[in-house]
Amino acid sequence: TFPQKVAEALSSQYGLNVFVAGLLLLLAWAVHAVGAGRSDLLSLLSALMLLQLLWMLWYVRRSRAHRRLIRPKDAHAGARWLRGSITLFAVITIILGGLKVGYFVGFSKCLSATEGVFPVTHAVHTLLQVYFLWGHAKDIIQSFKTLERFGVIHSVFTNLLLWANGVLNESKHQLNEHKERLITLGFGNITTALDDHTPQCNCSPPPLCSAIAYGIYYLYPFNIEYQILASTMLYVLWKNIGRKVDNHQHQKMQFKSSGVxxxxxxxxxxxxxxxxxxxxxxxxxxxxxxxxxxxxxxxxxxxxxxxxxxxxxxxxxxxxxxxxxKSLDESKxxxxxxxxxxxxxxxxxxxxxxxxxxxxxxxxxxxxxxxxxxxxxxxxxxxxxxxxxxxxxxxxxxxxxKLSEDILTLRVVTVCNGNTTALPSSCPQTGGVAGDVPPQGSDAPRAANGSTCLRGGSGNEEEESAWERTPSPACCPRLFQGxxxxxxxxxxxxxxxxxxxxxxxxxxxxxxxxxxxxxxxxxxxxxxxxxxxxxxxxxxxxxxxxxxxxxxxxxxxx
Amino acid sequence: TFPQKVAEALSSQYGLNVFVAGLLLLLAWAVHAVGAGRSDLLSLLSALMLLQLLWMLWYVRRSRAHRRLIRPKDAHAGARWLRGSITLFAVITIILGGLKVGYFVGFSKCLSATEGVFPVTHAVHTLLQVYFLWGHAKDIIQSFKTLERFGVIHSVFTNLLLWANGVLNESKHQLNEHKERLITLGFGNITTALDDHTPQCNCSPPPLCSAIAYGIYYLYPFNIEYQILASTMLYVLWKNIGRKVDNHQHQKMQFKSSGVxxxxxxxxxxxxxxxxxxxxxxxxxxxxxxxxxxxxxxxxxxxxxxxxxxxxxxxxxxxxxxxxxKSLDESKxxxxxxxxxxxxxxxxxxxxxxxxxxxxxxxxxxxxxxxxxxxxxxxxxxxxxxxxxxxxxxxxxxxxxKLSEDILTLRVVTVCNGNTTALPSSCPQTGGVAGDVPPQGSDAPRAANGSTCLRGGSGNEEEESAWERTPSPACCPRLFQGxxxxxxxxxxxxxxxxxxxxxxxxxxxxxxxxxxxxxxxxxxxxxxxxxxxxxxxxxxxxxxxxxxxxxxxxxxxx
Structure with a gap:
């Protein structure tokens, strides 16, 4: 077993090498290099995905076996809406995979088998990965076993390669469209050889094939977003390996649609x-x-x-x-x-x-x-x-x-109720405190302590706004302002x-x-x-x- | 004034924009873009260097004026040998500047004035920058004045642009040599138009001119190293702005040449x-x-x-x-x-x-x-x-x-002297302690406290080795191994x-x-x-x- 920093370098260097090798194969395909065709590229990507699949299965099974252990979680990672949007993109990616299989079936006479294997592998990979991210995006892996590190970094760079592949396909398509436009406009003098990868045989039902090709083109942007989102989530998982978490309570974020x-x-x-x-x-x-x-x-x-x-x-x-x-929250x-x-x-x-x-x-x-x-x-x-x-x-x-607003409300209430004679002079003070209250400084517990009876109702939005209205208007100009x-x-x-x-x-x-x-x-x-x-x-x-x-x-x- | 994170983003985005704009001008020159010539590029670089010069003068004067204030320093930054090597590279860079001025004088009939202004500005810039780095590389700037931040990041990216400029010149030269070789070998079929930037007029004493051109080519690699070293040192200065330093005593590193x-x-x-x-x-x-x-x-x-x-x-x-x-030192x-x-x-x-x-x-x-x-x-x-x-x-x-070795020596000595009856059983324990002594845990001060009389001589290498020999050989196998x-x-x-x-x-x-x-x-x-x-x-x-x-x-x- 290696110390953390070294294990990090060990795995990140592996990942970078996978990425660099894959990028060069992409480049080779893009520039029509001798001997390196599309099927080599797709085989590599499929192999990488299969490896990641095996690792994810191992990881999921192992954490099922140990599910009674209480393990730390990073409350900031893998927010619910993030997982929601990745699911949306993943669904479109799977539809794209289906279209690609259709395309392969149409042109099956002249396409290599990898063109069919790749979308199927990709669809399975997408399904399992989304499941994995729903269950484990917040994990903080504490064991320094290299298998975890290598698996996560392998997943990061596999997704990045799939992203680069998507980007390259999309760029080629855009470039071809651009060249066609140039030809239409009569700019024949610029080198405008179309970089066409259409198969050399006819598709069995032609209208269906062109519809599929058209559909693929419109679904690519979503696939690209899916891959990059997945790799950022996995990267956070990798960065979290071996991290010591401070038990800083994370506030549940709520989506409220009122007033916007x-x-x-x-x-x-x-x-x-x-x-x-x-x-x-x-x-x-x-x-x-x-x-x-x-x-x-x-x-x-x-x-x-x-x-x-x-x-x-x-x-x-x-x-x-x-x-x-306010001073910002600078915690790690x-x-x-x-x-x-x-x-x-x-x-x-x-x-x-x-x-x-x-x-x-x-x-x-x-x-x-x-x-x-x-x-x-x-x-x-x-x-x-x-x-x-x-x-x-x-x-x-x-x-x-919300936190500081609550404190502010409580402050104002205690000041207004407890010390009525000093009211005019205490107002600027509350304003000042509200202005530079430290995020989790010594003030927060004090405010919380002094208001155990108030706390009970402060979760309720209506009661809170009732509280906001009760103090005298001269006392709380900052409150409304806030x-x-x-x-x-x-x-x-x-x-x-x-x-x-x-x-x-x-x-x-x-x-x-x-x-x-x-x-x-x-x-x-x-x-x-x-x-x-x-x-x-x-x-x-x-x-x-x-x-x-x-x-x-x-x-x-x- | 902005909070730290925002000020950081404010200045880094400015720096990135300067860099990106400069890179594109470099690209424009490299691909012989219409309307963007070498003189535009050199004017931009000279202007950036002049701006940095002004800022450095302001900074140096200001810190002279406040020199009585005790300010924190980053002991790790700007090591002596680093400043030494940057000085060496800077001297060669200034010689290179001199050669370039000579080249300009030789071809003065057909070169624009910027070709003469640039090397002079660059030489002055190099001189003052080395002086600045000697005096201020360890500074931890505590004021959040944006002027400091902008100045430092401007310096970082100016040096990076000068680096990119050097790299581009060197690459063009290498590429031309490579193409000449290909022509010699008869590979005329590859596109081998020489990308020649030699001026269109004759140099006054031809042998001197070719000697200068030759010399410039051999000095470029050192200039390239100088620019990137300077920008890393300045980047560390930028990262250190507003940092809170823990008063962790930094050991002076010594260069000892014995036994290697x-x-x-x-x-x-x-x-x-x-x-x-x-x-x-x-x-x-x-x-x-x-x-x-x-x-x-x-x-x-x-x-x-x-x-x-x-x-x-x-x-x-x-x-x-x-x-x-040993557990590694993970401090920031x-x-x-x-x-x-x-x-x-x-x-x-x-x-x-x-x-x-x-x-x-x-x-x-x-x-x-x-x-x-x-x-x-x-x-x-x-x-x-x-x-x-x-x-x-x-x-x-x-x-x-050295630190842990010292602790180990002291430990062994105290164990051997203080507790002679328990000697056989305590030996494995010392071994264990030496194995996983935390870098700056609670053990270090304890060892230091218990040995104030021993400490005095432990700086001396010979006395220390004398100490190492005194304990019984059975007790200290790890010591010699260490x-x-x-x-x-x-x-x-x-x-x-x-x-x-x-x-x-x-x-x-x-x-x-x-x-x-x-x-x-x-x-x-x-x-x-x-x-x-x-x-x-x-x-x-x-x-x-x-x-x-x-x-x-x-x-x-x-």
Missing amino acids: MVGAALGLTVLAATIGVVAVYLIRIGRSKTKSESALIMFYLYAIILLMLMGAVGLVGIRIYRMDE NPVRKLDSDLLVGTASGSWLISWGSILAILCAEDHPPYSWYNLPYSILVIVEKYIQNLFIIESIHREPE NARRRVLRNIAAFLFLCNISLWIPPAFGCRPEYDNGLEEIVFGFEPWIIVVNLAMPFSIFYRMHAAASLFEVYCKI | MVGAALGLTVLAATIGVVAVYLIRIGRSKTKSESALIMFYLYAIILLMLMGAVGLVGIRIYRMDE NPVRKLDSDLLVGTASGSWLISWGSILAILCAEDHPPYSWYNLPYSILVIVEKYIQNLFIIESIHREPE NARRRVLRNIAAFLFLCNISLWIPPAFGCRPEYDNGLEEIVFGFEPWIIVVNLAMPFSIFYRMHAAASLFEVYCKI
């Missing part, structure tokens, strides 16, 4: 508008030069307005936090650390693309009209993510609002959540102006720019989904 | 042999087909033997650690965390190349004779780094040996240190079989493989230097 009408309504409007814009964009783009240009201008204008709105809302949120200075928490690292890291992907656009506009010799919309759009993409990340990072490092503040923050979180879902749609479903506007391709050259976009775009897309997930958590916490 | 004859002699032999092999390789490669093949076979054979030796030695080191189980330490992350992260770069070679050999249709040497070489590169990383990570997480163990570990560290320095030389000075053996280029295609190698090689080279630095630290600690 404005945010939700605005957000849903944005969602509907985005779907409309994407539909119009996809219909018009690549049909003719004028239609393409009008589609681009429409998209840029819409995105500029939306991003400005989101940036402004985010700034309001940060401003509200600044008004009420792998989930939170991963969340904020991923936000900043994946935002860098889209910053890369945006800076490329800005540079291209500055360097280009002649500017088509839409390029002047591209400049503010690119700048706003950078600024909006910058602001949004600050808002989310501050939010997830704050203690849930409540109003909470409502505003929740509206902000709800609005930003829906906006991020909206902004996930365009790049995931083929509305990619970075390809279509053509300016960057002229300045950087076709190949380099395509490589940059294809490397950075998956992170940019993942950013939106991840930001939405974080904002959902923020919403539940406020 | 074997390791040093073997290591120096390896160093000499490597220089010889690289020289022969560079003379023979690309001259003719047979000469190239013999050079490749010679290099592979040599590297296989060396890597096997290093792997075996590393395994012995790990085995020795396993014999003596940004320097150490960065060190181990960098080891694993940069090793991934060379793993990528090695897996590419392995895949190419497995997929290739016909195998030239040297490819069968390439396979074990590539596998050994992976395995050796795997083992070496485990050894280094375990070493840097152990407390310095001393022999320490000697073996030190020999291992010294040997591996010199081996890593040796293995830094070949890729840094143009001995890159990944280019020259041609197999991977045939399988993956010329362009994709060149992109993979050029992206991964800088990390692979940095790995060797970084591993050497870590091993030097390990050597001093043991």
Whole structure:
């Protein structure tokens, strides 16, 4: 047995090697390397999945056998809504697997057997993995047996490879569509050999086959999200191995939908508008030069307005936090650390693309009209993510609002009831205490002690609001402010959540102006720019989904 | 003012944006983008350096003004030998700057002024930065003023951009050499347009100019190491901002050269042999087909033997650690965390190349004779780094040996002197205590308290060894074992240190079989493989230097 740090390095290096080897096989397939075909890649992925399946079965059986032992859990990991959304994505992934089997049956004459084995293995793998994550995502594995470590890291990187495989398939598809559009628009001079992987034989019922191929294309984005979500959950499980947990009680987060009408309504409007814009964009783009240009201008204008709105809302949120200075919760928490690292890291992907656009506009010799919309759009993409990340990072490092609000209520009540003569002078003091109450400092138990009779009813929302109304209005201006503040923050979180879902749609479903506007391709050259976009775009897309997930958590916490 | 986490995100996002924008300008230059020339790139870099200069001047002046305040320091950061080696690299960087100014003067007719401004700015920047790092690398900045944070992160990413610039120049040079060799060997069919940036006019004294160009090429690797070292030191400074330091006394590490004859002699032999092999390789490669093949076979054979030796030695080191189980020091330490992350992260770069070679050999249709040497070489590169990383990570997480040895000596002495009747039964106990003494647990102060009279002389090496001899031999078998163990570990560290320095030389000075053996280029295609190698090689080279630095630290600690 190895000490923890060494065991960590032992397993992480194994995982990195699996990942790197798999990436190179993906690259070999992508560049049509001699001797390395699609079937080799699919065999490797199937083998990795089978290995993970065996390990998961072993782990599940072993923890069943030891189920009487009380084992520590990480309350922050594997939140219920996270497992819910992964289940949703997994269901779509299994449907995708079914379509792929159908595709294989249709083309079975000229496809290798691996094309059939892979989707079946993938479906079984998805099923068992979701079951595994429901039951064990919160586990804190305490034994330093290397088998656990290797199994978890193997699962992380297997899912990452499946993610990379999905991304590559999606990118090839997008690139082919883009090239077809270029051919339509008469840009035959750019190297536009289609990178086509369609099988060389005919499918038995042709309309069904094309329907399946079409369906596969629309389901891929969900599969991609599923794989990356699963690997982040497994990574948290790996980081938690051997961790010492402080028995810090974790508050159950509740989803409450009251009082966020404005945010939700605005957000849903944005969602509907985005779907409309994407539909119009996809219909018009690549049909003719004028239609393409009008589609681009429409998209840029819409995105500029939306991003400005989101940036402004985010700034309001940060401003509200600044008004009420609290020290943040800095305790160790792998989930939170991963969340904020991923936000900043994946935002860098889209910053890369945006800076490329800005540079291209500055360097280009002649500017088509839409390029002047591209400049503010690119700048706003950078600024909006910058602001949004600050808002989310501050939010997830704050203690849930409810705790301090309760303390505040109790304080005010005790001050108002117990010491009526000192009332005017004690008011600023309560305000001050509410302002910088430490999250789990010495104040919390004191407040809790002094109010055992009040506590009983404080779980009830109505009674609590009754309490809030009873003190004299002069005494509690901060209380209402705190409540109003909470409502505003929740509206902000709800609005930003829906906006991020909206902004996930365009790049995931083929509305990619970075390809279509053509300016960057002229300045950087076709190949380099395509490589940059294809490397950075998956992170940019993942950013939106991840930001939405974080904002959902923020919403539940406020 | 922002809370710490938010301030961190605020500044890191700024830094990432600067970096990403700079990278794209580098890319634009590398792919000869329309409208973005070398002068734009150099202007940007000069502007960033000037900004950093201003900030450093402000910081130095301010801390001079407040020099009476006692401020906390991170004892682990900016070790003396690290600052020494950075100074050495900085001196070479300044010489390089001088050569570049000479080059500019020679070609002044057709070079833009930025080509002259850049090296001068760079030299001044290097001078002041080394001064800054000598004085302030250990600082723990406690004020949350954003100006400090922004300044430090700006410095980190400015240095990283300068690193990327150096790497790009070096890669272009290597690629051109490689293409020239291919042309000599008659591979005209691969796209071999030389990517030449030589100015379009004649240099005034031609022999001097070519000498300067030659000199610049040999000094670049040192400049590259300087930039990355500086940015890691600045990154540690940034991570330390606002950190709470536990007053854990840091032991001064000493460089002692006694008792490592074997390791040093073997290591120096390896160093000499490597220089010889690289020289022969560079003379023979690309001259003719047979000469190239013999050079490749010679290099592979040599590297296989060396890597096997290093792997075996590393395994012995790990085995020795396993014999003596101690819990590791898991306290928070940004320097150490960065060190181990960098080891694993940069090793991934060379793993990528090695897996590419392995895949190419497995997929290739016909195998030239040297490819069968390439396979074990590539596998050994992976395995050796795997083992070496485990050894280094375990070493840097152990407390310095001396402390526990001292405790052990004192224990044995007290047991032997104080309780003579219970001597036989207490012996296994001392052994057990020595085996799992916690690094800074409750035992250390107790041992120190009970031995104030002994402590005075324990700094002296001879007296200590006299103490080690006094107890009865039956009582202290572990003690001698500990001393022999320490000697073996030190020999291992010294040997591996010199081996890593040796293995830094070949890729840094143009001995890159990944280019020259041609197999991977045939399988993956010329362009994709060149992109993979050029992206991964800088990390692979940095790995060797970084591993050497870590091993030097390990050597001093043991």
